[in-house]
Amino acid sequence: MSHDTQDLEQEILDVLFERLSKFPVKSGTLTADTSLVADMSLDSVNMMELLMEVEDTFDVSFPLNMMANVDTVQNLADQIKLLVEKKS
Template sequence: MLTREIVMDYILECLQGLVADDQDIKPESDLVNDLGLESIKVMSLLMMLEDRFDISIPINILMKVRTPEQLLDALLPHLESANGPV
């Protein structure tokens, strides 16, 4: 069963592969200001999430997303439509 914790762990794991090794990544880290993610890396992150959870993520959700926690909240409706309650 898919849970918020599983999704957050995967988001953080993906981010760890996209940023410098010495970065401390937390659910409240700012994707751009704290982690230095460029748009191409954000797109890579979305593709990893789409592949892992077999969902389609509209690009416009990024307009309101600044942290991994906000990304998780934005993904929930898409995850729930594909997998049921998360």
């Protein structure tokens, strides 16, 4: 079970890294600990586009208000994982 969970987490992170690769990172390297706002300066429109893509990729509903709990790429992956696990 934990192996599946890890696979899912990595799959989500891979999708996020791919989607985020077009945005510059202040430190130069995109990692799970990169902050979406402080390090990447994603504006509200970029963020919404990202969420709509994530929703379509994983067939989940990700309310915009959940972003209040998200700072880093890892935080976002954790939230998506919760939604995917809830669905199945």
